[in-house]
Amino acid sequence: MWDKIPIFVNVSLSVFGYFLTLSIIPKFRDSFLRAGIFGRDQCKKTDKKIPEAVGVLSACVFLVITFLFIPVPFGHYFFGSAAEFPYHEKVDAHLFIFVFVFSFQFVEYLAALLSICCMVLLGFADDVLNLKWRHKLLLPSLATLPLLCVYYVNFNSTTVIIPHPLRFSFGYSLDLGILYYFYMAVIVVFCTNAINILAGVNALEVGQSLVISMSIIIFNLIELSRDARQHFFSLYFMIPFFFTSLALFKLNW
Incomplete structure (x- = not known):
């Protein structure tokens, strides 16, 4: 029950966000x-x-939608029997593991929003x-700090799990240590600049973002039968x- 309600609310807010974006962008045209x-x-x-x-x-x-959405996936812990959420140490023993997991997700959600805010500021400053x-190399790396610190x-x-063709040399898994965090920061720098480098061609930037996001949504929906909690968390964004x-794609075409 609690898995279906957040997705329904998320989709509803997203559709509202689509029409809101279509409405406000033309109104700000003269200001720009x-x-x-x-x-x-x-x-x-x-x-x-x-x-x-x-x-x-x-x-x-997008940020307004995700901010308004915060109480929905965690509403059971705000208004239900786990009233002490996210202070899971005060919760009864039979609820401990559930509140423990959701409190971490709550922190991850906020950290992700903080990183996204930093990226939005970077994008606007670049324009x-x-x-x-x-x-453009330094600032995205700084924007990853909230996520990396929470992780x-x-x-x-x-x-990390080693791909099958390389397991004969490195084994099944490999501990990267501190290099793992460097790798994650570099991935963020690559992803932001891989999109930004396409600027100048009508709707190509946002079009690529649409393809990527739709691919992730389809993957999450396919994999819901496995670790549903993690895939729901991805769908929320x-x-x-x-x-x-x-909406931006439609206006940018």
């Missing part, structure tokens, strides 16, 4: 033009000014200030991201 944040569509013959950095508006809608490449405190597992990006 007055601020000088615009370009010209070189794919068309018209010389019409096109506002840039409007992705910050869809990102703000306004035209950051140099070295800044270190909660799990601190630095072991991916569904709003898909719908708000879809």
